[in-house]
Amino acid sequence: MAEKLAIDDGTPVLQRSDYKNWPIITDDDRRLVNEVLDSGILAGGTAPQVSALEKAWAQYTGAKYCLTTTSGTAALHMALAAVGVGPGDEVITSAFTFLASASCALHQNAIPVFVDIDARTYNMDPAKLEAVINERTKAIIPVHIQGLPADLDPIMEIARKHNLYVIEDACQAHGATYKGRKVGTFGDIGTFSLNNFKNLCGGEGGLFITDSETYLNKGVLIRCFGDEVDEVSHRRLYNASILGYMYRNQELPAALAHAQLMHLDERNEARIANANYLTRELSKIPGVIPPYCPPECKHVYFLYNVRFDPRVAGVDCEPRRFRIAVEKALYKEGALVGQWQTRPVPGQDLFQSKLGYGGSSYPWVVNEAKGIKYTYNLDDYPVTNELCDTYTIVHGIHPPNSTALIDKIVVAFHKVFSNLGQTLSHADDAIYPGADGKLYGTG
Numbered sequence: 001m002a003e004k005l006a007i008d009d010g011t012p013v014l015q016r017s018d019y020k021n022w023p024i025i026t027d028d029d030r031r032l033v034n035e036v037l038d039s040g041i042l043a044g045g046t047a048p049q050v051s052a053l054e055k056a057w058a059q060y061t062g063a064k065y066c067l068t069t070t071s072g073t074a075a076l077h078m079a080l081a082a083v084g085v086g087p088g089d090e091v092i093t094s095a096f097t098f099l100a101s102a103s104c105a106l107h108q109n110a111i112p113v114f115v116d117i118d119a120r121t122y123n124m125d126p127a128k129l130e131a132v133i134n135e136r137t138k139a140i141i142p143v144h145i146q147g148l149p150a151d152l153d154p155i156m157e158i159a160r161k162h163n164l165y166v167i168e169d170a171c172q173a174h175g176a177t178y179k180g181r182k183v184g185t186f187g188d189i190g191t192f193s194l195n196n197f198k199n200l201c202g203g204e205g206g207l208f209i210t211d212s213e214t215y216l217n218k219g220v221l222i223r224c225f226g227d228e229v230d231e232v233s234h235r236r237l238y239n240a241s242i243l244g245y246m247y248r249n250q251e252l253p254a255a256l257a258h259a260q261l262m263h264l265d266e267r268n269e270a271r272i273a274n275a276n277y278l279t280r281e282l283s284k285i286p287g288v289i290p291p292y293c294p295p296e297c298k299h300v301y302f303l304y305n306v307r308f309d310p311r312v313a314g315v316d317c318e319p320r321r322f323r324i325a326v327e328k329a330l331y332k333e334g335a336l337v338g339q340w341q342t343r344p345v346p347g348q349d350l351f352q353s354k355l356g357y358g359g360s361s362y363p364w365v366v367n368e369a370k371g372i373k374y375t376y377n378l379d380d381y382p383v384t385n386e387l388c389d390t391y392t393i394v395h396g397i398h399p400p401n402s403t404a405l406i407d408k409i410v411v412a413f414h415k416v417f418s419n420l421g422q423t424l425s426h427a428d429d430a431i432y433p434g435a436d437g438k439l440y441g442t443g
């Protein structure tokens with residue numbers, strides 16, 4: 001007799017209490033945070049914890065210089081400003097990413113252009129890159145999506161050929177490597193987020209790394225209002241030489257991120273072990289497609305992505321409908337699953353309406369006034385569209401969760417896939433609430 005699914009009032013496989021939260025807080029965090037409180041120094045561009053984090057992150061990644069910022073978005077914007085991207089320039093990024101990989105260009109009055117993704121890695125497809133490069137293109141922002149490095153060799157080669165800057169969006173990929181080298185160190189500047197959910201967390205915050213003294217110095221200016229500092233006395237002169245912003249990080253998040261960094265490698269290894277175990281088990285279920293990691297990459301699994309193929313699962317169902325039905329049944333079994341991006345970024349209203357500054361069509365109008373037309377046509381991103389129809393995120397891959405949790409998640413998958421008739425009978429019911437990203441680790 002078929003097992004009764006939780007969606008049909010059967011007993012769920014998992015409870016919320018099976019999931020442990022992220023980040024892990026230890027005495028290292030308490031010690032460094034208390035040092036800040038005891039020191040009485042809470043902020044400052046060269047304050048002790050900010051400087052210590054910058055030194056430690058440069059050392060960890062192998063970059064010459066590091067600046068910590070208020071967020072990953074701030075680091076991305078600072079990077080574009082530091083290399084001199086400006087009004088009317090085009091900046092290329094991936095269609096499957098978080099908004100900030102593209103909105104950082106708008107913040108600099110430049111125009112985001114998107115490329116579709118590779119069907120296995122979900123990263124920018126280098127084979128589609130040259131088709132969108134033109135005389136206005138200034139920079140490429142490869143994103144190391146969900147913790148997997150983008151295919152950097154061909155991207156860097158194309159960038160060199162066309163004389164373009166490369167700003168790596170490594171906001172989801174702390175510690176990931178491409179051919180043995182840490183991501184963030186391939187392009188002109190690398191950027192990272194320190195938000196609550198990231199593999200390296202400071203609550204909020206960001207990191208900007210570079211080997212260029214010029215970009216470092218520009219970054220220091222841009223991070224603090226464009227204010228010049230006297231070279232001898234190190235005092236601020238309150239004379240803005242360029243347009244800057246207020247992107248300075250604070251001592252408490254910097255201290256927390258520094259303490260978390262002491263455990264980054266061990267926690268990444270635990271994520272990788274959980275992910276590999278889950279991949280091994282899910283591969284046994286026809287119609288479930290676990291994430292792929294090319295042999296030259298180290299994937300650090302910020303997010304664990306699975307796709308579903310109804311044909312391989314042996315059912316005749318439209319793929320999007322199938323994914324929603326399976327997601328709903330898994331969720332009712334207590335497995336925290338749910339989508340992250342629900343459409344290609346160029347499909348968001350901001351790009352469809354092009355009302356950049358809440359009513360004006362700036363910055364697109366800079367070039368449209370010269371007769372260049374920008375339309376973000378979703379048909380240009382077929383692989384991203386297909387992914388968005390068919391994927392879900394399996395939460396809980398991070399430590400201290402271990403195989404005890406993963407085993408239960410696997411049981412939930414088997415239960416649902418052994419009862420696809422029951423599962424699909426709920427395909428048209430109201431949408432389930434979705435996994436709670438606040439508690440369980442998206443960003």
Ligand SMILES: Cc1ncc(COP(=O)(O)O)c(C=O)c1O
Nearest residue numbers: 071072073098100171193195443
């Ligand atoms: C790919 C990507 N880029 C940029 C960002 C922006 O980072 P932050 O939230 O720290 O501004 C994020 C954060 O979620 C991200 O996932």
